[in-house]
Amino acid sequence: MWRTIGQQSTVERLSRGVAEGITHHAYLFLGPKHVGKRTLAIDLACALNCIGDGVPCGACRACIRILDGKHADIHAITLDDVGSAEDLEIEEEGRKRRTRILTEQIEDLQHASTLPPYEGRFKVMLVEHADRMTNEAANRILKVLEEPPPQVVWMLLAENESRMLETVVSRCQRIDVREVPVAQLEGYLLEGYGASPEQAKLLARISRGRSGWALQALADETLLKERAGRLETAIQLLSMTYAARFEVSRELDAMYRRDPRSVIDTLDQWTTWGRDLLLVKTGCAENVANIDYIHDMNEQAQRLSLEQIRDYIGKLTEARRDLDLNLIARLVFDSLVYTMPRITMPARGPGVQPVVLQDRSETQ
Numbered sequence: 001m002w003r004t005i006g007q008q009s010t011v012e013r014l015s016r017g018v019a020e021g022i023t024h025h026a027y028l029f030l031g032p033k034h035v036g037k038r039t040l041a042i043d044l045a046c047a048l049n050c051i052g053d054g055v056p057c058g059a060c061r062a063c064i065r066i067l068d069g070k071h072a073d074i075h076a077i078t079l080d081d082v083g084s085a086e087d088l089e090i091e092e093e094g095r096k097r098r099t100r101i102l103t104e105q106i107e108d109l110q111h112a113s114t115l116p117p118y119e120g121r122f123k124v125m126l127v128e129h130a131d132r133m134t135n136e137a138a139n140r141i142l143k144v145l146e147e148p149p150p151q152v153v154w155m156l157l158a159e160n161e162s163r164m165l166e167t168v169v170s171r172c173q174r175i176d177v178r179e180v181p182v183a184q185l186e187g188y189l190l191e192g193y194g195a196s197p198e199q200a201k202l203l204a205r206i207s208r209g210r211s212g213w214a215l216q217a218l219a220d221e222t223l224l225k226e227r228a229g230r231l232e233t234a235i236q237l238l239s240m241t242y243a244a245r246f247e248v249s250r251e252l253d254a255m256y257r258r259d260p261r262s263v264i265d266t267l268d269q270w271t272t273w274g275r276d277l278l279l280v281k282t283g284c285a286e287n288v289a290n291i292d293y294i295h296d297m298n299e300q301a302q303r304l305s306l307e308q309i310r311d312y313i314g315k316l317t318e319a320r321r322d323l324d325l326n327l328i329a330r331l332v333f334d335s336l337v338y339t340m341p342r343i344t345m346p347a348r349g350p351g352v353q354p355v356v357l358q359d360r361s362e363t364q
């Protein structure tokens, strides 16, 4: 059984391909973060190697070993594979290694792909964050995709097609992985994953239909705590003094050195907050993601003009782009927090903690 939630026509197409023996040598799974790209890729890897009934059965030796991450023919690389900050002597080099897929990682896969499958029918080379390859790594994979060995299937996972070489994209079978309609995801969480009605409703909404995020949040409370910390900061940031904003910039910079992706997640969460403010301001409050913060959202939306909200979202988008371009992080954060709109808010109720920037490395 495919574990993928939604994506019905895609699953049917891939399933048919496997049944008819039509396999492409490279697939590109494109879609937003946590939308379920990896689950779909692993489902396909199971389907290609399954030895049970009802491919992929999820119960045969091959499926179980793949799902446990123990199958000898499934090779995966991701940004996490390159060691923690402590292992890396030079900070700048360390940051690069945690934000880019490097040539040596691709070379390792390339080498593994030259050997025949060890225990299954197909070798699967899974490259997460394929839109975060260095130029050299992208050129290396291009060469690999030009002359693929038989019985090897490359699976590239990416969020942003425009960050990839066109020549790499054109050599892959493209699979778009989309958000699941919120009501449908709510049903899946409720019926298939043991969520309570309240949990299912909340997680479907705040994940904005990204099933991977919703399932992770259902299994691990840390994700919701991280989100709460980030939203708390987003809410306070707009009414902070410039001195307090300076502190936030300093904290973001320090966190970026340790865990760059945590900062990217923070900026994404703040952008979602901006989008919600825009929805409330334009009278579409029923579509907001952060439904549990509707009170704060209403208060802020009342005090901000449409222009200011657009500006807020624009500044966050700019900051993400500048980090991508490797501009000096501290300047990017300073520019972000000092140019955000500023509003006066009434004091919030007792018990509300001051700024909390959740740092993943400290919460684990």
Ligand SMILES: [Zn+2]
Binding pocket: 046, 049, 050, 051, 052, 053, 055, 056, 057, 058, 059, 060, 061, 062, 063, 064
């Ligand atoms: Zn199986």
